[in-house]
Amino acid sequence: MACRGCLCCKFCCNEGETRTPEELTILGETREEDDDDDEILPRKDYESLDYDRCINEPYLEVLEGLNNKKARKYEAIKWVLVFAIGVSTGLTGLFVDFFVRLFTQFKFSLVGRSVEECSENGCLALSLLELLALNMLFIFIASVLVLIEPVAAGSGIPEIKSYLNGVKIPGIVRLRTFVCKVTGVLFAVAGGLFVGKEGPMIHSGAIVGAGLPQFQSITFKKIRFHFPYFRSDRDKRDFVSAGAAAGVAAAFGAPIGGTLFSLEEGSSFWNQALTWKVLFCSMSATFTLNFFRSGINYNKWGSFQLPGLLNFGEFKCLDGDKTCHLWTAVDLAFFVLMGVAGGLLGALFNCINKRLAKYRIRNVHPKARFIRVLESLLVCMVTTLVIFIASVTLGECRDLVPTLTNSSQGSVNEENSTIRQFFCYNNTYNDMATLFFNPQEVAIHQLFHQNATFSPVTLSLFFVLYFFLSCWTYGVSVPSGLFVPSLLCGASLGRLVANVLKINFHMQIYSGTFALIGAAAFLGGVVRMTISLTIILIESTNEITYGLPIMITLMVAKWTGDFFNKGIYDIHIHLKGVPLLEWETEVEMDKLTASDIMEPNLTYVYPHTRIQSLVSILRSTVYHAFPVVTENRENEKEFMKGNILISNNIKFKKTSVLTRAGEQRRRCQSMKSYPSSELRNVCDEQVAVELAEEGQDILQQMLERRHVPYPNLNPDQSPSDDWTLEERFRPLTFHGLILRSQLVNLLIRGVCYAENQSSASQPRLSHSEMTEDYPRFPDIHDLDLALLNPRMIVDVTPYMNPCPYTVSPNTRASQVFNVFRTMGLRHLPVVNAVGEIVGIITRHNLTHEFLVAKLRQHYITI
Numbered sequence: 001m002a003c004r005g006c007l008c009c010k011f012c013c014n015e016g017e018t019r020t021p022e023e024l025t026i027l028g029e030t031r032e033e034d035d036d037d038d039e040i041l042p043r044k045d046y047e048s049l050d051y052d053r054c055i056n057e058p059y060l061e062v063l064e065g066l067n068n069k070k071a072r073k074y075e076a077i078k079w080v081l082v083f084a085i086g087v088s089t090g091l092t093g094l095f096v097d098f099f100v101r102l103f104t105q106f107k108f109s110l111v112g113r114s115v116e117e118c119s120e121n122g123c124l125a126l127s128l129l130e131l132l133a134l135n136m137l138f139i140f141i142a143s144v145l146v147l148i149e150p151v152a153a154g155s156g157i158p159e160i161k162s163y164l165n166g167v168k169i170p171g172i173v174r175l176r177t178f179v180c181k182v183t184g185v186l187f188a189v190a191g192g193l194f195v196g197k198e199g200p201m202i203h204s205g206a207i208v209g210a211g212l213p214q215f216q217s218i219t220f221k222k223i224r225f226h227f228p229y230f231r232s233d234r235d236k237r238d239f240v241s242a243g244a245a246a247g248v249a250a251a252f253g254a255p256i257g258g259t260l261f262s263l264e265e266g267s268s269f270w271n272q273a274l275t276w277k278v279l280f281c282s283m284s285a286t287f288t289l290n291f292f293r294s295g296i297n298y299n300k301w302g303s304f305q306l307p308g309l310l311n312f313g314e315f316k317c318l319d320g321d322k323t324c325h326l327w328t329a330v331d332l333a334f335f336v337l338m339g340v341a342g343g344l345l346g347a348l349f350n351c352i353n354k355r356l357a358k359y360r361i362r363n364v365h366p367k368a369r370f371i372r373v374l375e376s377l378l379v380c381m382v383t384t385l386v387i388f389i390a391s392v393t394l395g396e397c398r399d400l401v402p403t404l405t406n407s408s409q410g411s412v413n414e415e416n417s418t419i420r421q422f423f424c425y426n427n428t429y430n431d432m433a434t435l436f437f438n439p440q441e442v443a444i445h446q447l448f449h450q451n452a453t454f455s456p457v458t459l460s461l462f463f464v465l466y467f468f469l470s471c472w473t474y475g476v477s478v479p480s481g482l483f484v485p486s487l488l489c490g491a492s493l494g495r496l497v498a499n500v501l502k503i504n505f506h507m508q509i510y511s512g513t514f515a516l517i518g519a520a521a522f523l524g525g526v527v528r529m530t531i532s533l534t535i536i537l538i539e540s541t542n543e544i545t546y547g548l549p550i551m552i553t554l555m556v557a558k559w560t561g562d563f564f565n566k567g568i569y570d571i572h573i574h575l576k577g578v579p580l581l582e583w584e585t586e587v588e589m590d591k592l593t594a595s596d597i598m599e600p601n602l603t604y605v606y607p608h609t610r611i612q613s614l615v616s617i618l619r620s621t622v623y624h625a626f627p628v629v630t631e632n633r634e635n636e637k638e639f640m641k642g643n644i645l646i647s648n649n650i651k652f653k654k655t656s657v658l659t660r661a662g663e664q665r666r667r668c669q670s671m672k673s674y675p676s677s678e679l680r681n682v683c684d685e686q687v688a689v690e691l692a693e694e695g696q697d698i699l700q701q702m703l704e705r706r707h708v709p710y711p712n713l714n715p716d717q718s719p720s721d722d723w724t725l726e727e728r729f730r731p732l733t734f735h736g737l738i739l740r741s742q743l744v745n746l747l748i749r750g751v752c753y754a755e756n757q758s759s760a761s762q763p764r765l766s767h768s769e770m771t772e773d774y775p776r777f778p779d780i781h782d783l784d785l786a787l788l789n790p791r792m793i794v795d796v797t798p799y800m801n802p803c804p805y806t807v808s809p810n811t812r813a814s815q816v817f818n819v820f821r822t823m824g825l826r827h828l829p830v831v832n833a834v835g836e837i838v839g840i841i842t843r844h845n846l847t848h849e850f851l852v853a854k855l856r857q858h859y860i861t862i
Helices: 004-013 021-026 056-064 068-121 124-148 155-165 175-190 199-214 233-252 255-265 273-298 329-364 371-391 408-415 430-436 440-449 458-474 481-504 511-527 532-543 544-562 569-577 587-591 611-620 633-641 642-673 685-705 740-746 813-822 848-861
Strands: 397-399 427-431 609-610 626-630 733-737 793-795 826-829 838-839
Touching: 068 124, 068 175, 068 199, 068 233, 068 273, 124 371, 155 199, 155 233, 155 569, 175 199, 199 233, 199 481, 233 255, 233 273, 233 532, 233 626, 255 532, 329 371, 329 458, 329 481, 329 511, 329 544, 329 569, 371 430, 371 458, 397 569, 397 633, 427 430, 427 569, 430 440, 430 458, 440 481, 440 511, 481 511, 511 544, 511 569, 532 544, 587 813, 587 848, 609 813, 611 740, 611 793, 626 740, 626 838, 733 740, 733 826, 740 793, 813 826
Parallel strands: none
Antiparallel strands: 397 427, 609 793, 626 733, 826 838
16 A cells, blocks of 8 residues: 555656646556556546436426326336347347358358368468458458447447446447447457457447437437437446346357346346346347357257357267266366466466557557557458468377267267368368367367367467467457457366376366366456356356356456456456446545545535526536535524534635635636626626635635624525625535536526516426437537526526435445445535535545545545
8 A cells, every 4th residue: 555655646746747647548648657557547537327316396297197007018118128129139149140150161161272272282372361361351341440439449348347337438339339349340250360259249239228228329310219218327227237138148148147247247236127127138139049040050940059159069978988077076176276377377368468458558549540450450460370370380180089979960060070181181180270270169169079189289389379369459449359269268278287187197087177167267367257257157058067166266266366456357447547436445445434535616506596607607617417505694603503513514615715716717707708798797807816815814704703694595586696705605505416417408498587587487397308318418518698698597496306315424435435336326415414515426536546545645634
């Protein structure tokens, strides 16, 4: 902790530094002189999702008109949409799988024939050029698609994990992202890069879940249907959870694993009803994909033989072999050691990939965009050369083993079709080419079940080459998954261990089990998932007896890897500066209270506020919510009672009064650009200067005089624009929260009343009108200010949330964290014992980096 504190001080106190770490992160830059984790802080330009309902009057009107019949209709629509999301995700997986198989078979058949012909005629260079041309063409297309939509790069799992955690990442669930992701991943996999299509399937499923219930598209404006339901972050986030789970289910044929993945990796708020819907969505995706794949590949419609894109096959011993066991208790010791090795190798993989990602952020991303395409083509070229040269020069000729007696003729033909005999004759095959010149799923199946053997040298070289190339590849500008490359690396390592135990120690073991455990160990060491990954692997193998060894291996791999660094997805989330909230805070954070971590400098509105004030606030700030407050002298008298909770409020005002004066000055400057001459003269430059100069004196007078006869402010009265600075800094009685989007909506729709009228004459908006523009609400800059009368008054009380979650200033940081995270909040007001708001807490006040900095200040104060 002390070391990290020194590093933080080094970064923050460097006199020659002109930009803060946050600014460097927003600009895509990092510190060159130090690679410590503290060099990248959570970015403040990420917005939070709001899982809490806004219980305002339009919402209550909807509830009053909601009877049992309408409630059942609403629930039925949600179930239908969940089913549609599952089916659509399954069809998306079918589309990707079909074209990946089509392009891959065409490429390997063409190059395979060329190699066989050129091995006799001496024209292998031509075969290499053919393979290189096809691969680079596919990768070029995939990389160009990422240029069109940059968030389509990578697996998308870090972004979806962040979204489910409550962070809104721009463009992550748009239709254009979906098209680029789905099309790009099939070209990336067909192009021979060491990437998988399973990770992007999770992202694709999440996009389907986010977009399908909206019945509209921002990318394609003509796709817009009148569907007034599910217009909130709460509903959208639930559907994204279901879509992400459906993506896992379609990728691995693991509906239960998909449900647990959505629960474990992202969603902070969960309930029983959501569990059922997510599981139903996962089942729909699995069986949709299974139905069509089984029918297309085997021409047996309705047989359900291919549950997912990645099928591990059936693990079983030969019929009649009494000495064969899938695993024994003795093997558990080796599984634990493999878990340790997987954790160490996973930590090494993550460390190397993190350094590569930082290098890209610093040297590749700031340059012209076509540089990213060139990098992708460079990785493709090197990978193709390594595959070809290794297959031709490093492979060993191994004898074909007689086919198992209990195998069907179809499986025999399929197994023989994946054997590569490059430069090998007389019933022999090239073991290196058999691994490299096949789709990755086929290579995994060979390591799990192939009765033929692979030499230890081949397995070692294959692991080393695949390890470094897949590490280099993950992060280039193409859609890419990491599950399959990690499984293939681990499977080769596990098969190597099995060969050593069989040949050198003459142990009777099942090689496929060790390959599976090796795959689990390495994958667990890279991604650090436990519960969901255990169930995914069990469902993929369709063998429940593997539950214990897989669980033990993943736990050991995670513990070992966590000793050195975080999982690969958490690393990339950190590199992007996403303010992710962990499951819980550290124990020592309870030394902090809500008053220590809150933001005391508030920008607030009154229940009845003039349009000129609202425009000024919205134009001069970037906040997304504003406390609705009133000021009265009754609470001012309470200051003298000596209550600690109340005296805290004076302390907060003392530290923020000058900031509020500066804020008022900024509002005045903003109002000078207003087209109305009346509003242009409301603030004068001299007044702004007086606010800054007299702020401290006015505060001192407030604290000394104690009881000042403030003018009474009735709820139906608009606050006076002629108030003095002293009048503006009275105690703030909290009444509720109103969002920026709601205020802009009220202004655009002309919801206001004149001074000589009652607030009852103000037009009323329905709940559907308030949420009609979701998720892209209009901005204050879209507002034509010339059409507004700045002296008109807006009554915000019907549209504010009068009962948001609040905490006391003395609430411990862990309690604040739990309330904020489990309730999926976006803003958490801090209200003292007499109902005065003294600060507000957002996601950025609860990030690990922010809490550590506040804890350090706490120690310094003590």
